Amino acid sequence: MEEQKANVRAVERALDILLCFTDSTDLGLSEIAGRLSLHKSTVHRLLATLENKGFLIRDAQTEKYRLGFRLWELSVNLAHSDDPATLWLPEMERLRDVVGETISLYVRDGNERIRIQAVQSNQAIRRVAPIGARMPLSVGASSKVLVAYAEPAVREEVLSDPLWPESIDRDAYLEQLEQIRRQGFATSVEERELGAAAVAAPIFNRNEKLVAALAVSGPSNRLTLERMMEIAEPIMESAYRMGKMLK
Template sequence: MEEEKRTIRAVERALDVMLCFTTGSDWGLTEIAQRVGLHKSTVHRMLATLEQKGFVFRDEATEKYRLGLRILELSAHARASDPAVVLLGEMERLRDQLGETVSLYVRDRNDRVRIQAVQSEQAVRRVAPVGARLPLTVGASSKVLLAFGDAGERDALLAEVSWPAPKDRDAYLEQLQEIAALGYATSFEEREAGAAAISAPIFDRSGKLYAALSVSGPSNRLTADIMRERAPAVMEAARRMGMLLGGTGV
């Protein structure tokens, strides 16, 4: 049992090292050790093992570590069946139809994570980097993920002490109920000045919420009236995406 615990802990530490590369493309040994809170000697042994297996490589010129080719091999196999890749064509279609940036978000505990994005081709646009982690307390897609997601998880989030003080829980819950009835959510400069978004839910093959489909852009283009006009197009795109996933299209 003790050996099993040590093995699991070693895997956790190795994964912590790998996760450093979600926020930067190259890292020095000291930087990684400080980030994961481990001794340099421990991190060095882990990196040596990861390098031997092809998951990282060390640039001799900079003495920094980068992701190795084995990651690309894994990614190629993952993307072949990745729903976010399957939905990319529909996202491009919606981008061309509405002229704004289109994104997919999923919930990860108390955050939302952008797992796919198609950038607007307009000169002034919302730039949406894939992998961005944003708070679940503001934004159209956040409201969709809460309104159409698991009720128990939603209630637990609203009950947490970390919930922003200015946000009235009862009023927010009422807003989520309205969103569930409408089938979509909007936000206007909630998280970022000058930005607006409209979002609708995508359901997977079991009828559960898979992701929030979001169309975002400058608030001077996505006014409240414009977002209401475009809501049917966004909901229809979300329905088609659900059908591509084998979902209910609810």
Template sequence: MRQHSGIGVLDKAVAVLYAVAERPCGLNDLCDRTGLPRATAHRLAVGLETHRLLARNGDGTWRPGPALGELAAGAADPLLEAASSILPRLREITGESVQLYYRDGSERVCVAALEPPAGLRDTVPIGSRLPLTAGSAAKVLVAFADSDLQRSVLADAAYTERTLADVRKRGWAQSAGERAAGVASISAPVRDQHGTVVAAISVSGPIDRMGRRPGARWAADLVAAADALHRRL
């Protein structure tokens, strides 16, 4: 749930930004998602467009604007800085694709990714938003989330509550063919300085190379990489 600053116009503008970030939308959808009156939503969207925080698609719908990326580039993220040195080493060890995911509501977002130099790859572009209902990274992020989110996700998930308990017990998760056919992955939780799980670090690739139980091969190296990220935080 987003916080309210007490500054009405600011909170409304932020609501517009979040609504458009969910997926591009026109004025009707924008009003439905924010609950704002039509005139207010239009005025705010046009104002944000003027500042390049929103932009228009060819069909007239609003999408996130280029200024958002420019602002984000100036925001230092200690975890991403740490990942810039840890992920290349993990890719070198495994020879597979590596990713770092944050949880955003009921989705996971790829915030860092590296591909192997050759061979078949599991390409997950940075910025990709994937559901929490399938895949090893999803299991990790849900296993350490609050109980309300767990119940919500488990209703449609490809895994069970028992699976999440196993993830918490052994400290990593694996999957084969859950998120995408022919793809296997293994993920481990990344904790901040307070011990809170803030991300999932993953290795993924073709099942033909990774096997249907990739944890047997890569769990120790993946957990070591997660611990290295934790120490740098």
């Protein structure tokens, strides 16, 4: 039993190491050990195993690690018709051409949202949306959509998070969520980032269950509140079509 627990712990730690690369391209032994609060000797053994299996590559000169090609091999199997991020890409590109701004797709992961797909604007000045980026659920149009249309128990869990910013008035936020449910979309202006604005709509599957948030983002001097109101309808129409694509 103890051996089994040790094996599970080793797997969890190996996965934690891989997750360190969600916001970094290359990391050294000390950096990884510091992030995970583990002894260097433990991390070194796990790194050697991950490198041997092709999940990590070690640079001999810098002695830093980066993600290996084995992960690319695994990711190929994500690109099939049942993967929403791939299935919805043509519709996202079509919407980008209609509104002229960056299109992003977000899902809730615990008390965060994560961008799982993005189509960059063709404008010279644009919002760059890296896939895999994680953001808090407390601010942003997509966050408000994911909270507004979540199950009541999930919504309460998110709002009860000890890390929820004290600067956000709970009653005012709940009132805002109610308005979002009435109008079918959410907007944000410089809530998370100065100079940026966004408008988002929910995507539901055939069972009317929230699946993701579809967002359009751009510079706030171009994506004004008036402009967001103009493009809200085509965004909601795209979100509706995307939901109908799901089995």
